[in-house]
Amino acid sequence: MWLLLDENLSKQLKQDFTEHEIFTVRDKGWNGIKNGELLKLMLADGFHALLTFNKNLQHQQNFEKYTLTVFVLNAEINQYKVLTKLSDKVKASLAAGDMLIGPIVIRQD
Structure with missing residues (x-):
């Protein structure tokens, strides 16, 4: 699965998802x-999901238009x-294969 870390996340999170591209x-330059253009680029490049800390993204974009999963x-x-503690929840969702279109909010317990 191809994943993209938004620029508001630490690049260290890459080490939590070594089983994925x-x-x-x-990395992509x-x-x-901006978010709408970023989502277009992701679709064109074949990405499956975006990981972001941007809590407003889910309210700013039309996910009927951008058929991607966004982990907030x-x-x-x-x-x-702190964020590494959420990685297992993201990985569980990825492993389940039920990738929903649009935002999936991943919260701390």
């Missing part, structure tokens, strides 16, 4: 690209030591 926005990591702070 995972790239950062920076897509820094500074919902935590108190945007630091690897």
Whole structure:
């Protein structure tokens, strides 16, 4: 599965998803690209899902138009030591194969 880490996430999260093809926005040279355009680029490049810390993305985009899964990591702070605790939930969703179109909010317990 092809995954993209949004620029608001630590690149360290790549190490949590070694069983997938995972790239950062920076890896792709897509820094500074707005969300709608980023989703278009992802579709064109064959990505399956975006991981982001942007809680507003789910309300700003029309996911009938962008047929991607977006994992919204919902935590108190945007630091690897906190976000890595959410990785198992994302991996469980990926392993289940029931990739929903649109946002899936992943919260801390």
